[in-house]
Amino acid sequence: MFKKFSTSTDIAGQTPVKTSVQRSLRTTVLSQWKIEPETLDVIWPKKEGLVHVKCREHLSIYTVHGEPIFFQHFDGPIYPTLRVLHKYPYILPMVRVDRGAIRFLLAGAHMMCPGLTSAGGYLPPPGEALAAETPVAIHAEGKEHAVGIGITKMGSEEMRKVNKGVGVETVTYLGDDLWAVQTI
Amino acid sequence: MGAKKNRDKNRDAPAAAAAEPTAETSAAGQEGQPPPEPKPPVQVLYCAVCSFPPEYCEFGSSLSKCKEWLQDAHSDLFQKYYSDEALQAKIGTLSLEAQSKLEQDAAKKEAKAEAKADAAVKKKLASRITIKRIERNKRKHVTAIHGLEAFGIDLKKAAKQFASKFATGASVTKNPQGQDEIVIQGDVSDDVLEMIEEEVGLLKGIPADNVEIVEDKKKKPGD
Structure with a gap:
């Protein structure tokens, strides 16, 4: 999504978000992420205005003080930016890819099932199986911090069974153009 | 009544906590019933060279520079990531061929x-700035400055600076070739050249040799 993104050409406009809209956004975020309201208040203080940055192709980035906090594509799920995820790693369920997949991930590739199911990979146990279309934090074998954020294309149990094709679609990753944007 | 007041107080407390998270963490221990506390963020160290967390430097495009930086700034972490054992452990499940391919x-x-960075520097050195005096009618001129962005100057801010310096209008416009340039009202080409030479305000790092002044006379109709 952010493989090619430049602040000078891809941004259509910036508008402050209405308080009522902010309120509904806040409840959406609280329902989608595993985060306490207090912690969210630290990331996104109630008093600070949220700014909606409209980009091409129905992409919305929300910023506080010019710093991107989360983004949304059309009506899809709300993803935190990678920097926010690094600070609060528990807000999204995690999957892990093996070491061989890291360099492809850093080039923006989607994550294939074998990389998730192999010895170095990790998928949640059957008890906490992920459904399809869930935002996940993509970690890497032997690394502490998340390397990307993606959305599952099939359930985690299905990934184990099929073990072929795209398992997690990469949304943003370390070193992409959103990562390069520190303030808008 | 008293109970209600108490409840109101409780409701206010988390809001205060949100406003001052740092003060809250220290004060929470003394309160009888601490409000739910925000979890502190994980402090993540980012590499000053490639902006990745240092564990990912090996996948970046400036590993040797990142290594140098890490050794200087955080030698303990350097040991953790680049000592022999760490390198051994990292290979882990990966086959030897895949590892060598990675390297x-x-x-x-x-x-x-590196080649790219070199090329960028060369391009910067070679790029020229033109200050063009354009005649609007017999005694009125505008000055167009083209090529400032190659030196990493924010055109909008520079235009503002020119406008306040010369007390005239200055704007960023697209020229017929579709490139951005700064247009200043009035004939200020010599003053602009002087400003660039003296590196006033934003106009930093421009070699004066790269600047040229050209004059553009309006063609007479019917000519």
């Missing part, structure tokens, strides 16, 4: 990035 790739990437 090759990293080296290649680094060379590429």
Whole structure:
């Protein structure tokens, strides 16, 4: 999504978000992420205005003080930016890819099932199986911090069974153009 | 009544906590019933060279520079990531061929990035700035400055600076070739040249040799 993104050409406009809209956004975020309201208040203080940055192709980035906090594509799920995820790693369920997949991930590739199911990979146990279309934090074998954020294309149990094709679609990753944007 | 007041107080407390998270963490221990506390963020160290967390430097395009930086700034972390044992452990599940391929790739990437950086510097040195005096009618001129962005100057801010310096209008416009340039009202080409030479305000790092002044006379109709 952010493989090619430049602040000078891809941004259509910036508008402050209405308080009522902010309120509904806040409840959406609280329902989608595993985060306490207090912690969210630290990331996104109630008093600070949220700014909606409209980009091409129905992409919305929300910023506080010019710093991107989360983004949304059309009506899809709300993803935190990678920097926010690094600070609060528990807000999204995690999957892990093996070491061989890291360099492809850093080039923006989607994550294939074998990389998730192999010895170095990790998928949640059957008890906490992920459904399809869930935002996940993509970690890497032997690394502490998340390397990307993606959305599952099939359930985690299905990934184990099929073990072929795209398992997690990469949304943003370390070193992409959103990562390069520190303030808008 | 008293109970209600108490409840109101409780409701206010988390809001206060949100406003001052740092003060809250220290004060929470003394309160009888601490409000739910925000979890502190994980402090993540980012590499000053490639902006990745240092554990990912090996996949970036400037590994050797990142290594140098890490050794200088955080030698303990350097030990953790680049000592022999760490390197052994890292290979882990990966086959030997895949590992060597990875290393090759990293080296290649680094060379590429370096070449790119060199080219960018060369281009910067070679790029020229033109200050063009354009005649509007017999005694009125505008000055168009083209090529400032190659030196990493924010055109909008520079235009503002020119406008306040010369007390005239200055704007960023697209020229017929579709490139951005600064247009200043009035004939100020010599003053602009002087400003660039003296590196006033934003106009930093421009070699004066790269600047040229040209004059553009309006063609007479019917000519």
